[in-house]
Amino acid sequence: MITDLWYKNAVIYCLCVATYMDANGDxxxxxxxxxxxxxxxxxxxxxxxxxxxxxxxxxxxxxxDICNYYEVDPRYGTLGDFVEFTHAAHERGIRIxxxxxxxxxxDQHPWFQEARRDPHSKYRDWYVWSKKKPAGxxxxxxxxxxxxxxxxxxxxxxxxxxxxxxxxxxxxxxxxPFVQAEILKIMGFWIQLGVSGFRMDAVPFVIATxxxxxxxxxxxYDMLRSFREFLQWRQGDALILAEANVLPNTDMEYxxxxxxxxxxxxxxxxxxxxxYALAAEDSRPLQKALKDTKKRPATAQWxxxxxxxxxxxxxxxxxAQRNSVFKAFGPEPQMQLYERGIRRRLAPMLSGxxxxxxxxxxxxxxxxxxxxxRYGDELAMGDDLDLKERECARTPMQWSTERNAGFTKSDRPxxxxxxxxxxxxxxxxxxxxxxxxxxxxxxxxxIIRMRKEVPEVGWGDFEIVQxxxxxxxxxxxDWRNNSVLFVHNLSASPRETRFEVGxxxxxxxxxxxxxxxxxxxxxxxxxxxxxxxxxxxxxxxxGGLDYLLRRSEVG
Numbered sequence: 001m002i003t004d005l006w007y008k009n010a011v012i013y014c015l016c017v018a019t020y021m022d023a024n025g026d027x028x029x030x031x032x033x034x035x036x037x038x039x040x041x042x043x044x045x046x047x048x049x050x051x052x053x054x055x056x057x058x059x060x061x062x063x064x065d066i067c068n069y070y071e072v073d074p075r076y077g078t079l080g081d082f083v084e085f086t087h088a089a090h091e092r093g094i095r096i097x098x099x100x101x102x103x104x105x106x107d108q109h110p111w112f113q114e115a116r117r118d119p120h121s122k123y124r125d126w127y128v129w130s131k132k133k134p135a136g137x138x139x140x141x142x143x144x145x146x147x148x149x150x151x152x153x154x155x156x157x158x159x160x161x162x163x164x165x166x167x168x169x170x171x172x173x174x175x176x177p178f179v180q181a182e183i184l185k186i187m188g189f190w191i192q193l194g195v196s197g198f199r200m201d202a203v204p205f206v207i208a209t210x211x212x213x214x215x216x217x218x219x220x221y222d223m224l225r226s227f228r229e230f231l232q233w234r235q236g237d238a239l240i241l242a243e244a245n246v247l248p249n250t251d252m253e254y255x256x257x258x259x260x261x262x263x264x265x266x267x268x269x270x271x272x273x274x275x276y277a278l279a280a281e282d283s284r285p286l287q288k289a290l291k292d293t294k295k296r297p298a299t300a301q302w303x304x305x306x307x308x309x310x311x312x313x314x315x316x317x318x319x320a321q322r323n324s325v326f327k328a329f330g331p332e333p334q335m336q337l338y339e340r341g342i343r344r345r346l347a348p349m350l351s352g353x354x355x356x357x358x359x360x361x362x363x364x365x366x367x368x369x370x371x372x373x374r375y376g377d378e379l380a381m382g383d384d385l386d387l388k389e390r391e392c393a394r395t396p397m398q399w400s401t402e403r404n405a406g407f408t409k410s411d412r413p414x415x416x417x418x419x420x421x422x423x424x425x426x427x428x429x430x431x432x433x434x435x436x437x438x439x440x441x442x443x444x445x446x447i448i449r450m451r452k453e454v455p456e457v458g459w460g461d462f463e464i465v466q467x468x469x470x471x472x473x474x475x476x477x478d479w480r481n482n483s484v485l486f487v488h489n490l491s492a493s494p495r496e497t498r499f500e501v502g503x504x505x506x507x508x509x510x511x512x513x514x515x516x517x518x519x520x521x522x523x524x525x526x527x528x529x530x531x532x533x534x535x536x537x538x539x540x541x542x543g544g545l546d547y548l549l550r551r552s553e554v555g
Contacts, residue, residue: 245316
C-alpha cells in the first residue's frame with residue numbers, strides 16, 4: 001500500500017554525473033562535484049533528481065552499457081561518495097531516482113563473458129541465443145541507419161545472440177526467473193543506499209518475449225506487478241517511472257487497472273503532439289493526445305517532458321505531421337536521427353526565441369502530471385551538432401565564463417563544452433543568469449515555485465476549455481473544491497480569445513493571474529475575454545475573490 005504519493009506534485013530534474021560538475025580536475029564529472037551543486041538545485045526548487053547511469057561501464061552508450069550493477073564507476077567516485085550524496089540531497093528535501101537499465105548489459109559484463117565461454121554456465125540462459133541466424137535478424141532495430149541488425153554472431157559462443165539495441169548490448173533473457181530475481185536484487189541494493197525510485201529504461205523491451213522463434217513479441221505485464229510489489233515491500237513510497245513509448249490503448253496495461261504496476265510513465269503521446277502543435281500553431285492534436293491519455297488509476301501519474309537525453313522521437317506522428325515538425329525544428333539532415341527524430345536541444349530548436357521557450361516550458365509545467373526537466377534547460381543551453389548521434393545534446397553543464405564553462409579545470413573535458421555561437425558558455429551560463437533578474441534561470445525558478453503552489457495540476461482532474469481558436473489551448477484543473485486555469489497562445493500573432501470557465505455560479509467570474517496583475521472578470525454572460533500576446537500564456541486561479549480582497553486590505 002502506498003503511503004506517500006510524493007511524485008504527484010514533484011519537479012524532477014534529470015542530469016548525468018559525468019557532464020554535471022568535475023571536482024577532482026580529471027575532466028569527468030563526479031559525485032563530489034555534484035555535491036557542490038546541490039544548493040544550486042535546491043535553490044532552483046527541484047524536488048527529485050533523476051541520475052542517468054553511473055555504474056561501471058565501458059561508456060560506449062553513455063553508460064547504458066553496464067558491466068556491474070552494484071558499483072559506482074570509479075571515474076565518478078565510490079559507493080561511499082554516492083551515499084554521502086544521497087544523504088546530502090535528503091537533508092535538502094530532494095529525493096534521488098536512478099536509471100534501472102535491465103533490458104541489456106554490456107558485452108563486457110562478467111555474466112555475458114561467462115555465458116560466451118561456457119554453454120553449461122547458469123548465465124548462458126541469462127541471455128538470448130540461437131544456433132542459426134534467425135530469419136528476422138535485420139528487422140526491429142531501435143537505431144535504424146546506425147544499427148545493422150538485432151542478432152550478431154559470437155565466435156566464442158559459436159551462436160547468435162539477440163540485441164534490441166547496439167551489438168555491444170546483449171539483451172537479458174528477462175523471462176528467466178533468475179534474471180527477474182536479480183533485477184529485484186539490484187533494486188533492493190540501491191534502495192538500501194538511499195534511492196527513492198527508478199526510471200526503468202526501455203520497459204516494453206524488458207517485458208517482451210524474446211527468442212529466435214518470436215515473430216511478434218508478447219508483453220509479460222505480470223512482471224511489472226512483481227517489480228511494484230517488491231518495491232512496496234522494501235520501501236512503501238519508492239516508485240518506478242517507466243520509459244514506455246506505447247499507444248494510449250495499452251497505457252492501462254502498464255499502470256495496471258488497479259494501479260498495481262508502474263507508478264509513473266513518460267507521456268510520449270503528448271510529447272510528440274506537443275511539438276507538432278508548436279510547429280503547426282494548432283492545439284487540436286495536443287488536445288486529442290491529452291484526452292486519449294487521460295485515463296489512469298488514481299495513484300498513477302504521467303511524467304511530462306519536452307526534451308530528454310535521447311532524440312525527440314516523432315515516430316507516433318503521421319508522415320505529414322512528422323515532416324511539419326522536421327521543417328519547423330530540424331530542417332537539416334544533420335539535425336535528424338534514426339529516420340524518426342530530432343537530436344537537438346529545445347532552445348536551438350526554437351531559434352533561441354525567449355518567448356517560445358517560455359511558452360514551451362509554461363506548457364510543460366501545466367500539463368497533467370509531473371514535469372521532468374533536463375539539466376541545462378533552465379539556462380536554455382544549446383547543442384553541438386558536430387558530435388555523433390545523441391551526444392550533441394549531452395554536453396557539459398555551463399556554470400560560468402571560466403575555462404571549460406567552469407565544469408572542469410582539466411584541459412581535456414569528458415566531452416567538448418559548447419564554446420562558440422549564441423549558445424556558447426560565454427553567453428549562456430549559470431553565474432551570469434543568477435545575477436540577471438529577468439534571466440531564463442530566474443524565470444525557471446519562479447515558474448517552479450508557482451507550479452508547486454498549484455497542486456491541482458498533479459492531483460486533480462482536468463478539462464479542456466473551449467476557446468474556439470485552434471491556436472489557443474485552455475485547460476482547467478479541479479481538486480478539493482479548488483480550480484486553476486491555464487491559457488496558452490501557440491501562434492506567432494496576438495490572439496483575443498473568449499471562453500467560459502465551465503464552473504457554475506459566481507466562482508468562475510473571477511480569474512486571478514498568478515504571474516502578474518493582469519486579472520480577468522467575466523462579462524454579464526459569464527464569458528471571459530483575454531488578449532494574449534504572441535506566444536503568450538496565463539496562469540489563473542479560479543474564483544480568487546478572497547485573495548484579491550486580502551490584497552486590497554493589506555494595501
